Amino acid sequence: MAPKLPTGWVHSPPTFLLPDAFLPLITKRGVKYGWTTAPARGKPARFNQKTAGLPTLSQSPAAALARKDYTLPLRTGALAIKKGMTALYDPETGIRTPCTVLQLDRVQVVAHKTREKHGYFAVQIGSGWKHSSNVTRPLLGHFTGAGVSPKRYLAEFRVKDESGLPQVGQSIGPEWFLEGQFVDARANSRGMGFAGGMKRWGFKGQPASHGNSKTHRAMGSSGASQGSGSRVHPGKKMPGRMGGEQVTVQNAKVLKVDKEKGLVILNGSIAGPKGCVVKIQDAIMKPWPVVPGAVEGVKEKLEATA
Amino acid sequence: MASLTPTLRPLACWKSILRHTRQQKAATRSLTTFRKPKPFTGPIADQVPTPHVNRKLKVLPPPPSVAALYKEPIKDLTEDQIRVLDPTGARTRLFSKTNTEAAKVGDVLLVRLKNGDPFAGVCINIRRRGIDTGILLRNELTRVGVEMWFKIYSPNVEGVEVVQRRAKRARRARLTYMRKPKHDMGSVQSIVAAYQRTRVGARTSNANDEGKKGGKRKVKGKK
Amino acid sequence: MIQLKTMLNCIDNSGAAVVECAKVLKMKRHAKIGDRIIVVVQKQRNFSESGPGASVSTSAANKVRRGDIRHAVVVRTKKKLQRPDGSVVKFDDNACVLINKAGEPIGTRLNGVVGTELRKMKWSKILSLAPMHL
Numbered sequence: 001m002a003p004k005l006p007t008g009w010v011h012s013p014p015t016f017l018l019p020d021a022f023l024p025l026i027t028k029r030g031v032k033y034g035w036t037t038a039p040a041r042g043k044p045a046r047f048n049q050k051t052a053g054l055p056t057l058s059q060s061p062a063a064a065l066a067r068k069d070y071t072l073p074l075r076t077g078a079l080a081i082k083k084g085m086t087a088l089y090d091p092e093t094g095i096r097t098p099c100t101v102l103q104l105d106r107v108q109v110v111a112h113k114t115r116e117k118h119g120y121f122a123v124q125i126g127s128g129w130k131h132s133s134n135v136t137r138p139l140l141g142h143f144t145g146a147g148v149s150p151k152r153y154l155a156e157f158r159v160k161d162e163s164g165l166p167q168v169g170q171s172i173g174p175e176w177f178l179e180g181q182f183v184d185a186r187a188n189s190r191g192m193g194f195a196g197g198m199k200r201w202g203f204k205g206q207p208a209s210h211g212n213s214k215t216h217r218a219m220g221s222s223g224a225s226q227g228s229g230s231r232v233h234p235g236k237k238m239p240g241r242m243g244g245e246q247v248t249v250q251n252a253k254v255l256k257v258d259k260e261k262g263l264v265i266l267n268g269s270i271a272g273p274k275g276c277v278v279k280i281q282d283a284i285m286k287p288w289p290v291v292p293g294a295v296e297g298v299k300e301k302l303e304a305t306a
Numbered sequence: 307m308a309s310l311t312p313t314l315r316p317l318a319c320w321k322s323i324l325r326h327t328r329q330q331k332a333a334t335r336s337l338t339t340f341r342k343p344k345p346f347t348g349p350i351a352d353q354v355p356t357p358h359v360n361r362k363l364k365v366l367p368p369p370p371s372v373a374a375l376y377k378e379p380i381k382d383l384t385e386d387q388i389r390v391l392d393p394t395g396a397r398t399r400l401f402s403k404t405n406t407e408a409a410k411v412g413d414v415l416l417v418r419l420k421n422g423d424p425f426a427g428v429c430i431n432i433r434r435r436g437i438d439t440g441i442l443l444r445n446e447l448t449r450v451g452v453e454m455w456f457k458i459y460s461p462n463v464e465g466v467e468v469v470q471r472r473a474k475r476a477r478r479a480r481l482t483y484m485r486k487p488k489h490d491m492g493s494v495q496s497i498v499a500a501y502q503r504t505r506v507g508a509r510t511s512n513a514n515d516e517g518k519k520g521g522k523r524k525v526k527g528k529k
Numbered sequence: 530m531i532q533l534k535t536m537l538n539c540i541d542n543s544g545a546a547v548v549e550c551a552k553v554l555k556m557k558r559h560a561k562i563g564d565r566i567i568v569v570v571q572k573q574r575n576f577s578e579s580g581p582g583a584s585v586s587t588s589a590a591n592k593v594r595r596g597d598i599r600h601a602v603v604v605r606t607k608k609k610l611q612r613p614d615g616s617v618v619k620f621d622d623n624a625c626v627l628i629n630k631a632g633e634p635i636g637t638r639l640n641g642v643v644g645t646e647l648r649k650m651k652w653s654k655i656l657s658l659a660p661m662h663l
Contacts, residue, residue, distance in 0.1 A: 081373070084380045087438055087615070089391060094420065094462035096615035101380055105373035129368040140363050149368040171369065262372040263379050422645070425663070438615070447642045447661055450605065451621030454663070462614045485621075 061119050072121075072160040074288050077281025078107045078172045079127035079153050080264060082187065084274045088255060088265070099255050100270045102185075102278055104262045105129075107172040108148045112165045113156065122158045123165055125172065126151025127277070153277050174257045174264045178291070182251045182283035187272035191244035201237040247271035251283045384436040391437075391459045400466060401432060401439060401458055411481050412472030414494050415443055416501070417456050418464040425454055426469060426498040428491050430481040441466075444484060446493040451485070469494070469501045530608045531560035531623060537568065538624040540604065540643075541636025541658075544591035545627060547572040548601060560603050562610055562643075563650030565632075568601045568625065570594065592635050593627060599635070601625040602652055604643035604659075618644060618663055626655050634658060 057063055080102035088097045105128050113122035130150045132140060143150045147169045159165065166172070177183060197203040197219035205217045219239060222232045249270050256265040270278055282289055376382060392398055400409050409415055409429060416426040427443030430453075437459055444453045456463055483489050531537065531550050539545040548568035553560045560566050573595050593599060605620040612618070620642070627635045634655055643659040656662055 083378075086380050086383055086436070089387060089437070089459065089461055089614075091390060091461050094460055094614045096457065096460065096613065101383065103373050103376075103379055106369050106371050108369070129371070132365040137363065140365065144363050144366065147366065149366045258379075260372065261376040261379055261382065263376075263383075265383075422663075440615070447663070448640065450624075450641055452642060452663060453619040453621075455609075455615075455617035457615040460614045460616065462616070 065115075065120065068158075069160065071284045072158055073164070073282045073284060074160050075164050075282065075291070076109070076123035076125060076157040076159055076166060076172070077183070077279055078104055078176055078264075079125055079155050080104050080107075080278045080280055081127075082270060082272055082274055082276050082278050083263075085269065097255060097267060098269070100185075100252075100266045100268065102264045102266060102270075102280065104172070104174050104264065106149075106151075108151070109166050109168050109170045109172070110143065110146045110148055110151060110154060111168060114162065114165075120158060121161055121164065122156045124154060124156050126154050128152030155277075155279055157279070157281055173259055174262055175259045177254050177257055177264055177280070178289050179254055179257050181254050181289040182286040183254060183266065183280045184248055184250050184283050184285075185252050185266060185270045185278050185280045186246055186248040187270055187276050187278040189243045189245060189247045189271040190273050192242035194240065195242035196239045197237065200239060200242045203237075251285055252280075380436075387437050388459060391461060397458045397466065400468075401434065401441070403434070409441075409466070409468050410472065410476065411479065412476040413468055414470040414497055415441065416467040416469050416498055417441075417443065417454075418467070420462045420464050425456075426494055427452070427454065428481075428484065428494055430484050431479075444491070445495070446490075447495075451490070453485075470497050531564070531566060531603050531606065531625075535623060536571065537601070537603070538622055538641075539568075539570075539574075539601070539627060540624045540639055540641040541626045541634060542574075542638045542640075543627045543634075543636035544574055544593050545570040545572070545597075545599075546574040548599075548625065548627070551598065554600075559608075561608070562603050562606055562646040563652060564603050565628075566601050566603060566625065568599055568627070570597045570599065599627045600630060600632075601627050602647070602655060604647065604655065605641070606644075610644065610646065620644075628655075 081104075083101040083103050085098065085100050088099055089095070090097070107125060107127045109123055110126040111124040113120060113124065115121055126143075126148060128151055130152045132150050135143070135150045140150060192199070196217055198205045198217050203219060206212055206215045206220070208216060222236055222238070249268070252270065253267040254264060255267050257263070258265075264280065266280075272278065388398060399405050399407075402408055409432075411429050411432060413429050414426065415429050416424055418424045425443060425445070427445035429441050430444050431442035433440045433442075438457060439459065440455050440457045442453060442455050444451065446452070456466075458466060484491060532553060533550060535550040537548050537550065539548050547570075549571050550560070550566050551569050552567040554565045554567065556564070570593050573591065573593075603623070603625050605622060605624040607620060607623055609617045609619045624641060624643075626639060626643075629635055632652075637658075639655070639658045639660065641659070642661040642663055643656065645656075645662050647653070647656045647662070
């Protein structure tokens with residue numbers, strides 16, 4: 001095929017022949033030929049917030065948010081370092097309570113995630129401190145833009161709506177949690193390395209005796225033959241890397257809060273070794289805690305309306 | 307530019323030209339977004355783009371850290387609790403490793419409880435773990451062997467007394483062999499009864515007679 | 530940890546000496562002190578050899594026979610049991626007390642120490658019969 005000559009200047013007349021009034025000013029989406037009386041639809045908002053008169057979708061970001069509405073915490077959580085375990089004695093009753101000691105270190109709000117921009121509400125929390133020479137430039141700009149020093153750990157805590165977004169740069173201390181409230185604590189568990197079926201999944205293994213030979217801790221069968229399609233089904237529990245995955249402890253009670261030392265003491269054990277990062281946030285299985293400051297705000301509003 | 311029209315058409319035919327432009331979006335866009343080069347005005351130096359300078363970002367100083375001040379919160383917590391639960395320091399001293407007068411495995415100990423009868427037995431294990439320090443006592447009650455762990459800092463424990471010291475230092479940290487019938491000490495109730503009798507006698511005869519009891523010492527944690 | 534087939538000492542004067550656990554009631558796990566179990570009497574007590582107090586017991590002797598199926602309450606376990614204050618109690622044997630369906634002890638006397646957990650589990654009658662509790 002012979003190369004075509006550039007003929008663009010020929011189909012439409014040169015500009016001096018075509019005054020602006022004759023040309024369509026905006027290219028309208030969906031209106032290719034002819035004309036329409038319907039209002040211009042324009043560009044749809046991101047994450048499908050308004051359905052433009054269409055029926056509500058059951059599977060959409062908006063529907064997902066509506067589903068999560070009930071279980072999303074009202075306020076953000078915090079990042080803490082696990083310092084270890086000890087026990088608290090009640091001098092009156094003599095009851096001993098085993099507990100985990102967590103320490104909050106320079107926890108600050110670094111960024112917000114909003115419905116309009118990201119599709120959901122969340123608070124980015126930073127903790128600790130990192131030397132600026134160990135931080136990449138884009139991240140350094142992120143921290144500087146937020147007005148905080150570079151943080152060692154960053155994590156996101158989802159919240160229900162924009163009222164749960166504290167100001168960027170606000171510090172979150174242990175007093176953020178109330179004594180007696182319940183929190184969910186999530187941390188990466190200790191890595192166990194490559195573990196067999198007995199340790200990893202609690203398989204029974206094989207008997208020690210009764211003619212058994214050299215097979216005591218094996219996995220055993222991995223499934224039926226013809227009945228199950230002569231294959232190993234996906235998700236079959238097998239030996240492999242154990243631990244080192246996030247484990248959530250729900251409804252851990254806050255026994256004690258020490259603002260001076262930055263401590264939050266939780267009842268019972270939390271996953272992970274000493275020094276690991278623990279994410280703590282209001283427990284989703286319990287009623288949201290009544291924060292004194294929030295109560296005052298409501299009171300003011302009530303008084304104003306009364 | 308897929309569908310091309312005949313290259314030449316009369317320029318005077320306005321209507322067909324306009325309809326055509328409306329249909330040919332690409333062509334329209336190319337017309338509306340026609341880029342006019344900026345007229346050259348300034349000197350040449352202004353036209354050269356500024357070289358990229360690696361500007362230093364402002365790094366904010368870290369806020370003061372409370373975690374750096376309190377690096378061992380568990381140690382602090384333990385000390386705080388011991389201060390409350392053992393104000394005199396008697397319990398700590400009785401089971402400290404440095405104290406030569408401390409209770410050792412093999413000694414017969416008597417634990418006084420806040421609620422319930424005192425329990426006496428031979429100490430076969432001492433587990434030193436800060437606030438969770440505990441002792442394992444073994445005795446025989448109604449011909450049944452009984453073992454009990456007591457946390458020495460527990461508020462339920464009113465005091466621990468040394469009833470009888472072992473004649474020779476035990477050469478094991480844990481005397482679990484004393485569970486075996488061959489080594490079992492049996493009931494220590496008679497030893498404890500004798501000790502309590504001397505205690506009562508000493509108390510009634512003379513309050514200052516503490517020194518006469520020899521090896522038998524009393525260390526009682528004050529509540 | 531009392532479960533199916535566990536052999537327990539019977540420490541009352543109902544006439545049973547050794548019983549075997551046949552069922553742990555109201556739970557899927559093993560029984561602890563204060564839990565109710567069903568037992569089979571395996572060995573009867575020979576009262577002529579049981580030492581002092583035998584003459585008193587003979588009157589109430591042999592309320593149960595070998596092979597009888599009875600309810601019982603666990604009063605001592607070899608398994609360590611932790612209390613709320615962190616202390617732990619462990620006995621050298623597993624023992625139980627026979628009771629009737631209503632929960633009253635069959636025997637009139639107990640010989641032997643029992644765990645204090647019985648009070649918490651509302652077995653105060655057994656606790657009052659016992660010579661000693663821990």
